[in-house]
Amino acid sequence: MSTIEEKLWDYIDGNCTPQEAEAIKMLIETDEVYHKKYNELQVLNSTIDGMEEDEPSMAFTYNVMECIRAEEARVPLKARVDSRIIWGISLFFILTIAVLLVYALSSIKLSAPGKLTDYTKVPVSQLNGLFTGPIGKGFLFFDMVMGLFVMDKVLRRRGMSKG
Amino acid sequence: MQSKLSDIELIQDTLNGDQSAYAALVKRHQRLVFTLAMRFVKNREDAEEVAQDCFVKAYRSLSSFQQQSKFSTWLYTIVYTTAMTLLRKKRVDTSSIDDESTYMQIENKTYGMDEHSAEGRSRSFYLNKAIDELMPDDATVITLFYKGEQSLEEISKVMGIEPNTVKVKLFRARQRLKQNLERSLGNEVNELI
Numbered sequence: 001m002s003t004i005e006e007k008l009w010d011y012i013d014g015n016c017t018p019q020e021a022e023a024i025k026m027l028i029e030t031d032e033v034y035h036k037k038y039n040e041l042q043v044l045n046s047t048i049d050g051m052e053e054d055e056p057s058m059a060f061t062y063n064v065m066e067c068i069r070a071e072e073a074r075v076p077l078k079a080r081v082d083s084r085i086i087w088g089i090s091l092f093f094i095l096t097i098a099v100l101l102v103y104a105l106s107s108i109k110l111s112a113p114g115k116l117t118d119y120t121k122v123p124v125s126q127l128n129g130l131f132t133g134p135i136g137k138g139f140l141f142f143d144m145v146m147g148l149f150v151m152d153k154v155l156r157r158r159g160m161s162k163g
Numbered sequence: 164m165q166s167k168l169s170d171i172e173l174i175q176d177t178l179n180g181d182q183s184a185y186a187a188l189v190k191r192h193q194r195l196v197f198t199l200a201m202r203f204v205k206n207r208e209d210a211e212e213v214a215q216d217c218f219v220k221a222y223r224s225l226s227s228f229q230q231q232s233k234f235s236t237w238l239y240t241i242v243y244t245t246a247m248t249l250l251r252k253k254r255v256d257t258s259s260i261d262d263e264s265t266y267m268q269i270e271n272k273t274y275g276m277d278e279h280s281a282e283g284r285s286r287s288f289y290l291n292k293a294i295d296e297l298m299p300d301d302a303t304v305i306t307l308f309y310k311g312e313q314s315l316e317e318i319s320k321v322m323g324i325e326p327n328t329v330k331v332k333l334f335r336a337r338q339r340l341k342q343n344l345e346r347s348l349g350n351e352v353n354e355l356i
Binding site for chain 2: 005006009015044047048049050051052053054055056057060061063064065067068069071
């Protein structure tokens with residue numbers, strides 16, 4: 001059960017249903033207690049509404065923009081590389097590894113009858129061509145770059161946490 | 164020209180690399196952000212630092228603003244979180260934040276003028292003083308509701324609480340504000356308001 005004051009604040013704030021609002025309006029008109037309290041709350045409401053906001057210093061906007069400019073200038077070029085590019089490259093290599101793995105596994109004949117699989121006969125030699133050719137070299141080169149990138153990131157974080 | 168653009172248009176311009184558009188956004192919202200910061204830190208230097216920090220944070224995260232709420236609601240959420248974090252960092256323990264008496268004792272610290280001068284006795288002076296004596300949460304609810312033009316639902320998003328809780332807090336804050344005014348002014352309160 002809400003108090004008179006709660007009901008009146010709901011009415012003043014417009015948080016009532018139309019039926020409730022109508023009922024409260026009637027009470028304000030007919031009931032002296034409601035009428036007096038309503039006037040009191042209305043005055044307080046308009047007083048609070050008239051409060052003034054605090055004003056920051058004149059240079060506030062300038063200081064904020066200077067801070068943003070200074071921060072942007074400090075960001076190294078490496079950090080400006082879109083992280084989606086890095087994720088794209090990672091995804092490419094993960095997919096490549098997954099495809100190679102699936103290809104290698106599907107080449108194994110597991111259904112040979114009467115004896116265990118002879119792993120020496122798994123035709124992985126077909127893959128050798130891939131790793132010795134330019135694709136393989138490129139693959140290893142990018143792996144190395146990615147490895148260095150990750151190592152650099154880890155070392156920087158360590159340096160920052162120590163600093 | 165930029166002052167006529169909406170917040171969303173200014174955000175788009177900012178994301179397209181126009182920093183002056185963000186400066187216009189800062190100008191538009193700086194007073195309320197600063198006022199909110201003052202509700203927590205109670206001195207101008209710290210409040211200005213908090214407000215500045217909030218605008219820089221907002222700039223950094225602008226691309227993640229989903230436009231599912233008003234920009235002001237999103238910005239005030241940053242202000243509220245930043246100010247609360249600052250309070251915790253300053254090792255003001257949470258019990259003292261909830262302790263009404265702590266804030267009621269803060270008197271005349273931010274007011275350099277004589278209370279009995281004509282200027283000091285103005286409605287605005289006493290109202291600001293009474294608001295300053297409120298707990299930060301109560302003062303924030305009042306400020307967001309009356310000056311930030313935020314609905315109960317929007318305030319609930321800013322403060323991370325239920326809209327019904329905001330309604331109760333607003334009701335309580337108004338009562339406390341009235342009590343504070345009565346304490347400062349005695350019988351003159353009716354004359355003032």
